[in-house]
Amino acid sequence: xxxxxxxxxxxxxxxxxxxxxxxxxxxxxxxxxxxxxxxxxxxxxxxxxxxxxxxxxxxxxxxxxxxxxxxxxxxxxxxxxxxxxxxxxxxxxxxxxxxxxxxxxxxxxxxxxxxxxxxxxxxxxxxxxxxxxxxxxxxxxxxxxxxxxxxxxxxxxxxxxxxxxxxxxxxxxxxxxxxxxxxxxxxxxxxxxxxxxxxxxxxx
Numbered sequence: 001x002x003x004x005x006x007x008x009x010x011x012x013x014x015x016x017x018x019x020x021x022x023x024x025x026x027x028x029x030x031x032x033x034x035x036x037x038x039x040x041x042x043x044x045x046x047x048x049x050x051x052x053x054x055x056x057x058x059x060x061x062x063x064x065x066x067x068x069x070x071x072x073x074x075x076x077x078x079x080x081x082x083x084x085x086x087x088x089x090x091x092x093x094x095x096x097x098x099x100x101x102x103x104x105x106x107x108x109x110x111x112x113x114x115x116x117x118x119x120x121x122x123x124x125x126x127x128x129x130x131x132x133x134x135x136x137x138x139x140x141x142x143x144x145x146x147x148x149x150x151x152x153x154x155x156x157x158x159x160x161x162x163x164x165x166x167x168x169x170x171x172x173x174x175x176x177x178x179x180x181x182x183x184x185x186x187x188x189x190x191x192x193x194x195x196x197x198x199x200x201x202x203x204x
Contacts, residue, residue, distance in 0.1 A: 017053050017154050017202070018109075018133060024201045025110035025131065033114040038124040043076030044090035044102060045112070045131045045194070047154070054137055054151040058097055059185060061147045072185045074129070074194065075100075075149075086111060086128035094132075098149040099141035106132040112197055117190055129194045148185075156182045157195060 046056040055074075062070045077093040079086065091102040100106075109131040116126050140149040156162060157180060166179035166188045179188035180195065187195070 016051075018047050018049055020202045021047070021131065021198065022109050022133075024204065025112070028201065028204075030111055031113040033116060033126045035116070035124065035126060038116070038126050040079040040086070040089075040128070041077060041125050042079060042086040042089035042093070042128045042130055043074035043191075043194070044094045045074055045129055045198070046094065046100065046102065046106065047109070047131060047133055048137055048151070049133055049135050050137070053154045055154060055157065056094075056098065056100070056140065057150055057152055057185060057187070057191075058142065058146045059148040059150075061145060063145075070147075071189065071191070072187045073191050076127070078125070087130045090128075090130040091132070097143050097146050099143070100134075100138055102132050102134075105138060106134045109133050112194065112201070115190060115193060115197070127190065129197070150183055150185070152183045152185070157187075158199065 044056070048054045057072055058075050059072050060070060075094040075097045076090050077097075079089040080092075083089040083092065087108050091106070095101050095103070112129040112131065114126050114128050117123070137151040140151075142149040159182075162180050162182045164179050164181050164186075165176045166186060167174055167176050177188045178192055178196075179186055180192060181187075
């Protein structure tokens with residue numbers, strides 16, 4: 001399997017990453033998805049407004065019956081009836097999982113394209129990634145659902161040297177996926193696809 005390579009230089013992040021992302025989001029019409037019977041969910045891409053920006057990730061605890069058990073992900077989850085928007089879902093879930101109150105500490109930048117799992121072994125769900133800006137790497141406290149909550153530098157995430165093939169055994173045989181190994185984490189699957197979407201947007 002051939003790994004995708006991020007376009008453009010990794011260093012320096014000039015112009016700054018967050019302004020580039022904010023500008024790109026403001027100029028595009030995002031793609032939305034609809035599928036009968038699919039649940040709605042949202043994740044938060046929390047970006048720091050630092051000279052060396054970082055993104056917030058969680059590593060989920062190993063739990064029986066959880067299809068994303070042990071995965072590295074952006075904080076997020078299923079939309080509840082009380083949530084007025086995908087941003088509300090992402091903010092609520094982020095606070096529940098990491099203690100970070102995006103409703104007061106963050107600023108919504110905008111939404112990315114809807115995305116869905118490609119595996120038949122995962123639930124039918126449509127996920128909206130929502131970008132939030134925070135001033136710095138604020139304190140986070142993982143909940144009982146989360147093993148780790150960690151800030152990862154954008155420069156490290158975009159470094160092609162941190163990309164690896166990730167092999168997983170499935171009922172129909174082994175498969176390889178693109179992945180990013182950084183800060184002791186292996187980022188693959190839907191989360192890696194969201195990162196790739198960000199890269200494509202800022203270089204479009």
